[in-house]
Amino acid sequence: MDTTSHIIIGLGLGALSHIDPMVAESATLSYAVLIGTVFGSNAPDFDYVYKLKGNSSYYRHHRGWSHSLLALPLWGLIVSGSIYFFFSEVPFLHLFLWTFLSVILHVFLDLFNVYGTQAIRPFSTKWISFDSIPLVDPYILSLHIIGFFLLPFYEAGRVFIIIYMLIFLYLLLRTSYASFTKRYLQGHFQNAIRIKLMPRAGILYWDLLIETEDDFLFGEYSRKSLVIDHTLPKKQDDSDLILESMNDSLVSDFLSSTNFAYPFVQKKKNGTFVCWKDLRFRNNKFFPYLAVVFISTELKSKASYTGWVYSLKKYKKVLRKLEHTSPSCSGKKQSYLEG
Template sequence: MDTGTHVVMGLSLGGLATIDPTIANDPLLPTSIMIATIIGSQAPDFDTILKLRNNAVYIRNHRGITHSLPAILLWPLLITGGIITFTPETNWPLVLLWSFIAVFLHVFVDIFNAYGTQALRPISNKWIALGVINIFDPFIFFSHLAAFSLWAFGTPTGPTFLVLYIVLILYYTWRIYEKKKVVQHAKKLHSDATHVFVSPSIRWNQWHLVIRTPELLFVAESRNNEIEYFEQYSFDPIPDIPVINTARKDSNLDAFLSFSPTYRWEVEDKDDMIEVRFIDLRYRSKGHYPFVAIVQLDENLNIISSYTGWVFSEETLQKKLNVITE
């Protein structure tokens, strides 16, 4: 989820904790737990600092080790240790419990969007992305704001946020059901489909689709239970040829391939260089595919430049590659 949603979730968890009389009746504990849930709701995303290095490092590692099984246990220990350093008299087992809930919830809800996490590391490095909830979901965010408003007007804290989380559980259940209908519809139209990649949009009735068959990739959209097709490409496995093999040694393309499950590739001769381009098909927007990886090589297959990340125009991409275009 986006940072703002994780923040409001941390606040709501701090409020939910007061449903426990031990917490509600303690003069200091609610504050300690609120701090723990706010920090815990943000901690797994501290790896965003990797953007300062480069996109390849960020793409390969974001939502990786910081969202892993060991991290889910380590973050609460660090958070609780920091809190009891300043307030040693606090009830540290309850602080530990609620910081764990905050960290776990952060990782858990991230699984439901199309980006996903490597939540099962070190057991498995597979990306778990259920494609049910958009990165920013207005219903989730504004339902929290509604609960905060009721809280401000004097409704009981614990019960208010308990109702909020019951509503959210029902909402997630409904979204899972809606995604299942989209996948079933796509498979009904393509009985030979081997994969159906679904990315939710900000609208409830709109889903981005990539349907893979043994021979073709269909880029489509499901809107109001009707599928509209945009493009189709041949499904070509990555070939074992020198130019591709050399390009795959580049860190940018390697990071892209570690993350993207469905893409098309192309090799193009451009004057005195060869360009290898991989394009993720999940994020089509206004006829453009913004998530790409590019490797440019000279005639001797030496890498000249490369890039991976989100770009929304060819001009911007070429500037990032330090190529002067006409």
């Protein structure tokens, strides 16, 4: 989920904490717990610090160790311990438990969107994604907003225990429907290697990606109605250049963040662009999350880019900059990054 969603959920957990009699009876503990749930609800995303080393480093590590089983109690201790330094009079156990719950809920909810997490590290580096809800889910946010409006009239803990029961019921229904949809599609595409659902805000609507041995199929699905609107062949002629592009550090970081990368090759007079795009993120046949390498004709120089590009105009600007940069490298590699 996005940062705004996690902040709102942290506020909701702060209200829910009033089901704890110790929190409800102490204004100081209530305030400390609220700070703990808000920061705890965002703590796993503190891996944003990797951006200090560049965006590609962030893409490689985001939702990795910071969202792992080992990290959960550590985040809880770090956040609650920092708050306890300023609120030493409050019972630490209650502060820690509510903060720890907010950390757990952060990682739990991240499992339900298309990006997923490496939550079972160190036992496996597998990405886990239930493909159930969009990154910004309007229903979860709306339920929290309704709860906030009810707080002046009803007891906070009781309001939000109902809110969270409804949210968990909603997650169960969407996840069950996603599982049913995948099984239904697998029955019609028995040669499919993988089927990836990209949830929309509408509960019954999905964008989808179907991988076969020969190609990738893109389409839309709703109520047992499927429309395939785009395909990409797996077989490509420029395998040597594609392999060469994978040696670039920015591309390597990008590829570590997704199992759905696809290389597009575009040749120019003075070199070749190899553009790796994440097929999970698609907007009108445009893939905004990408890594691009420009390789000169003599294979003497490279220039690369990784980031999110949301328009064709910006994409062309990136290509022009790479093409202009590479020949002046004199055999060296240059990289630049944007968010």
